[in-house]
Amino acid sequence: AQKITQTQPGMFVQEKEAVTLDCTYDTSDQSYGLFWYKQPSSGEMIFLIYQGSYDEQNATEGRYSLNFQKARKSANLVISASQLGDSAMYFCAMRPTDNYGQNFVFGPGTRLSVLP
Amino acid sequence: GAVVSQHPSWVICKSGTSVKIECRSLDFQATTMFWYRQFPKQSLMLMATSNEGSKATYEQGVEKDKFLINHASLTLSTLTVTSAHPEDSSFYICSAMSADYGEPGQFFGPGTRLTVL
Numbered sequence: 545a546q547k548i549t550q551t552q553p554g555m556f557v558q559e560k561e562a563v564t565l566d567c568t569y570d571t572s573d574q575s576y577g578l579f580w581y582k583q584p585s586s587g588e589m590i591f592l593i594y595q596g597s598y599d600e601q602n603a604t605e606g607r608y609s610l611n612f613q614k615a616r617k618s619a620n621l622v623i624s625a626s627q628l629g630d631s632a633m634y635f636c637a638m639r640p641t642d643n644y645g646q647n648f649v650f651g652p653g654t655r656l657s658v659l660p
Numbered sequence: 661g662a663v664v665s666q667h668p669s670w671v672i673c674k675s676g677t678s679v680k681i682e683c684r685s686l687d688f689q690a691t692t693m694f695w696y697r698q699f700p701k702q703s704l705m706l707m708a709t710s711n712e713g714s715k716a717t718y719e720q721g722v723e724k725d726k727f728l729i730n731h732a733s734l735t736l737s738t739l740t741v742t743s744a745h746p747e748d749s750s751f752y753i754c755s756a757m758s759a760d761y762g763e764p765g766q767f768f769g770p771g772t773r774l775t776v777l
């Protein structure tokens with residue numbers, strides 16, 4: 545079984561500063577993917593970044609980077625230069641990568657508030 | 661590419677009525693779609709896996725007779741909430757699977773907010 549833990553129910557960050565959202569996971573799969581999604585108040589799920597379990601380099605996507613530490617089973621999201629529009633719920637998720645037919649397993653989420 | 665739509669985006673209905681929610685993959689074919697449910701301030705929980713041309717697979721604790729899923733074509737899956745009650749009020753989100761666009765491999769619809777009075 546897969547499990548995602550996000551220990552920060554809420555986080556505050558000052559505009560233009562960087563913030564790290566924590567995510568740890570547990571899985572028995574050898575090949576898996578780790579994902580981060582942003583969910584604004586509108587409810588849509590916005591895909592931010594992906595990290596494969598066999599990728600040696602940390603993924604980056606614009607202001608988003610994923611700090612992947614496989615031995616510690618952590619996949620923290622780092623947002624640099626926070627903007628007011630970054631205020632939203634953030635979900636860490638995982639899925640086996642050898643089977644697209646498997647659903648995502650989501651963590652409980654972290655609500656990020658960016659302060660002006 | 662990889663656009664998924666849901667209709668309606670929000671619906672209000674009376675207790676005891678049935679509501680149908682549509683999930684469409686607009687520019688790709690999806691043999692597998694997923695239905696998730698999200699209560700306020702909570703995470704997404706998988707309700708069922710919808711496979712084209714076959715019966716849906718429901719997660720433990722989800723009533724298949726209450727949440728009817730039909731995946732009649734490669735671009736459409738529907739979720740019908742039968743005899744809806746206030747406790748069924750929730751945000752319902754579908755996702756459609758495609759291996760043609762790389763990761764994330766599944767693409768979410770915008771969601772449907774259901775309120776049962």
